[in-house]
Amino acid sequence: MASDKSDKEDRDDSAKTRLLIAENIRRVEEMLRFLPLHADTVSDLRAKIGLLRTILLEQRAPALALVGRRGAGKSSLVNALFGAKVAEVGHVKAQTGRGKWFEHRSERGSISVLDTRGVQEGSSPAESDAAKDAVASIVVELKKKVPDVILFLVKASEADSAIDADLVALERVYAEIEREHRFRPPLVAIATHCDVLEPKGTRLHKASEESPEEIEEKLARVSEVEHHLEAKIKERPKLAPHLVWTRGISTYISFRKDDTVRADERWRIDELVGTLFKHLPDAGRGTLVRIARVRGLQEDLANNLTRATAAICAGVAALPIPVADVIPITMLQVTLIAGIAWLSGRPLDRKAAAEFLGAMGANVGVGFAFREGARALIKFVFPGAGSMVSGAVAFAGTLAIGAAARNYFLRGSSIEDAKKTFDDTKTSPDTSAENEKRTRDWDIN
Numbered sequence: 001m002a003s004d005k006s007d008k009e010d011r012d013d014s015a016k017t018r019l020l021i022a023e024n025i026r027r028v029e030e031m032l033r034f035l036p037l038h039a040d041t042v043s044d045l046r047a048k049i050g051l052l053r054t055i056l057l058e059q060r061a062p063a064l065a066l067v068g069r070r071g072a073g074k075s076s077l078v079n080a081l082f083g084a085k086v087a088e089v090g091h092v093k094a095q096t097g098r099g100k101w102f103e104h105r106s107e108r109g110s111i112s113v114l115d116t117r118g119v120q121e122g123s124s125p126a127e128s129d130a131a132k133d134a135v136a137s138i139v140v141e142l143k144k145k146v147p148d149v150i151l152f153l154v155k156a157s158e159a160d161s162a163i164d165a166d167l168v169a170l171e172r173v174y175a176e177i178e179r180e181h182r183f184r185p186p187l188v189a190i191a192t193h194c195d196v197l198e199p200k201g202t203r204l205h206k207a208s209e210e211s212p213e214e215i216e217e218k219l220a221r222v223s224e225v226e227h228h229l230e231a232k233i234k235e236r237p238k239l240a241p242h243l244v245w246t247r248g249i250s251t252y253i254s255f256r257k258d259d260t261v262r263a264d265e266r267w268r269i270d271e272l273v274g275t276l277f278k279h280l281p282d283a284g285r286g287t288l289v290r291i292a293r294v295r296g297l298q299e300d301l302a303n304n305l306t307r308a309t310a311a312i313c314a315g316v317a318a319l320p321i322p323v324a325d326v327i328p329i330t331m332l333q334v335t336l337i338a339g340i341a342w343l344s345g346r347p348l349d350r351k352a353a354a355e356f357l358g359a360m361g362a363n364v365g366v367g368f369a370f371r372e373g374a375r376a377l378i379k380f381v382f383p384g385a386g387s388m389v390s391g392a393v394a395f396a397g398t399l400a401i402g403a404a405a406r407n408y409f410l411r412g413s414s415i416e417d418a419k420k421t422f423d424d425t426k427t428s429p430d431t432s433a434e435n436e437k438r439t440r441d442w443d444i445n
């Protein structure tokens, strides 16, 4: 019961935090109306505010349609993304979510999956009633919600046999989405079970411990399968333009009876997550990186969030406002801390930000509220500020907060290291073109 109560408190806290963040973002947006800046700069800042809003307040489950036969590894792929057992694997009887959008959940977020198995059986001339039903139900589901990305899965050992029926099914899925939504999602083609290609015992996920010749042989087989799969898809004009990625992977994780992980033999899942990330709208990206915990992507998103927040803070500081009025700026900085903690997998609430600020030496009370934290942060980020905070100082201070929070929450640095990062970044922020580029490699969707 006690835990029910604290669960509820956490949810309330999270809801309150969201409200506060939304309110402050609105307030900052208002302030920008009075900015004596060029219209282009103002609209750029509005886009950045949009990014904050999307990442922090408008996240949803990424929607993935999985096309592939029974046994291709669709459920295993879902588990591989989570790094945990959320979907039943290999049981014919486990028909969870058959032909329906299904939310696979964890504490860190959900992924919405449409498992289209059975659809290829409906592509044959002698289709059974069951197969027709499968197709009909998938058509209904595709009307309800449009997938962000379509994943086509085939077993590596079966990629050169009869995949034509699967590809016809895939075309059918595209035709339905196109008709209903006038949208053609990106297509990701995957050869699963690459770990069992010859030489079978050679471990792709531990390549550095294996003999280089055997790894080379295995990789050559993987690449042969990929070429074949890609060529097959490229033959079809209705699919070819949408193909964005073709790779062999392994999703294999062995779970004990209590669902804990016995062996993790996943291979190239980070790359797959990177591809999904690239093709998802921003509203699904935060959720994906929380779930899949790919550090590089969490950091990219954290850096983007940091840079956007820093630019907004600098914009607000360009207004002739006295120090007492920099609360919206420091509120944004507290929000940034909370946001980066959230990207690491923690809930979006005040706890993580309070822990961080307290440890950094900003004096925030037990009954920490965002506003109170913001006040404490003024002294911390802008010590000895005169009567005004300049745009440049607000910018550097925000970059420093973001870098320290990233090191603490995402890299697991000690608070001492985070403090050092804060001091170093504040005096010489990394505004190098290289750092800029790193996170611009993917567009804001």
Ligand SMILES: Nc1nc2c(ncn2[C@@H]2O[C@H](COP(=O)(O)OP(=O)(O)O)[C@@H](O)[C@H]2O)c(=O)[nH]1
Pocket: 068, 069, 070, 071, 072, 073, 074, 075, 076, 077, 088, 089, 090, 091, 192, 193, 194, 195, 196, 249, 250, 251, 252
């Ligand atoms: N070795 C290996 N086994 C896999 C891989 N992906 C799936 N499997 C196994 O293949 C079987 C079918 O996988 P499942 O995910 O249930 O396929 P689905 O029917 O498409 O959902 C299960 O026994 C999985 O453990 C993989 O990449 N490597």
Ligand SMILES: [Mg+2]
Pocket: 074, 075, 076, 088, 089, 090
């Ligand atoms: Mg399955």
